[in-house]
Amino acid sequence: MTSPLIPTDLFVHGFPTRHGGVSTGRRDSLNLGYRWGDAPENVAENRRRVASCAGFDIERLQVTKHVHGTRVWVVGDPAPDPPEFDVLVTDKPGYTLGAFAADCVPIVLADPVRRVVAAAHAGWRGTVAGVMRNAVRTMAERLGSRPSDILVVLGPSIGPCCFEVGPEVVAAFASALPGVRGLVVPGPEKPHVDLRVATRAILEQEGVHGEHVDDQPPCTRCNPDKFFSFRRDGQEGGVHMGFIGIRG
Numbered sequence: 001m002t003s004p005l006i007p008t009d010l011f012v013h014g015f016p017t018r019h020g021g022v023s024t025g026r027r028d029s030l031n032l033g034y035r036w037g038d039a040p041e042n043v044a045e046n047r048r049r050v051a052s053c054a055g056f057d058i059e060r061l062q063v064t065k066h067v068h069g070t071r072v073w074v075v076g077d078p079a080p081d082p083p084e085f086d087v088l089v090t091d092k093p094g095y096t097l098g099a100f101a102a103d104c105v106p107i108v109l110a111d112p113v114r115r116v117v118a119a120a121h122a123g124w125r126g127t128v129a130g131v132m133r134n135a136v137r138t139m140a141e142r143l144g145s146r147p148s149d150i151l152v153v154l155g156p157s158i159g160p161c162c163f164e165v166g167p168e169v170v171a172a173f174a175s176a177l178p179g180v181r182g183l184v185v186p187g188p189e190k191p192h193v194d195l196r197v198a199t200r201a202i203l204e205q206e207g208v209h210g211e212h213v214d215d216q217p218p219c220t221r222c223n224p225d226k227f228f229s230f231r232r233d234g235q236e237g238g239v240h241m242g243f244i245g246i247r248g
Contacts, residue, residue, distance in 0.1 A: 015155035033239030096245035106242030147207030159219030160194035
């Protein structure tokens with residue numbers, strides 16, 4: 001899956017579905033994450049297939065462990081130790097940045113003016129803590145992007161239809177984003193949160209134009225034929241990867 005918002009002559013990007021890989025069982029078939037027990041050779045082959053299909057160099061794919069935080073690695077700086085970041089940013093052509101998710105929101109950002117890209121992993125904890133603020137601010141402060149030039153695409157993730165939460169999560173969002181309409185919606189038993197509404201609100205607060213945000217991805221939990229979902233499958237399921245890179 002790609003978005004028409006991202007100019008393909010400048011950037012390579014995508015959000016693969018679960019099809020076209022070699023993993024088996026509940027990870028059938030394009031699992032792109034090494035964690036949770038899949039055979040490493042399966043994951044390596046799956047990633048190679050994505051790179052071949054999309055047209056990027058698998059040897060220059062940059063990924064890190066996500067920890068539901070807000071830390072940013074500017075790729076090109078010394079390699080992180082430990083490699084635990086929820087945002088990767090670069091202005092270096094040839095690198096492809098990946099963000100993993102299996103209900104959380106994989107997000108890619110592109111500045112076609114300064115030719116800067118970012119890939120982010122945004123679960124609810126990272127969202128309320130400011131992971132997308134850090135992504136936009138790092139692109140601006142470190143690499144010269146203007147927020148008004150940044151294009152943002154949200155990948156397949158759990159939708160408001162399925163993201164049932166407890167009162168502590170509702171309180172966290174209300175504190176982080178007071179007054180945002182549509183953020184919390186009624187559910188059949190508990191309230192639901194719309195991570196897309198939250199992400200758009202944060203981006204617009206940071207100066208990203210609303211028309212530069214593609215925030216209508218399909219719900220991972222609702223579509224078992226196309227997507228992995230941690231809430232649906234648990235740790236026996238697979239992991240997706242949104243990716244973006246600057247063409248050389």
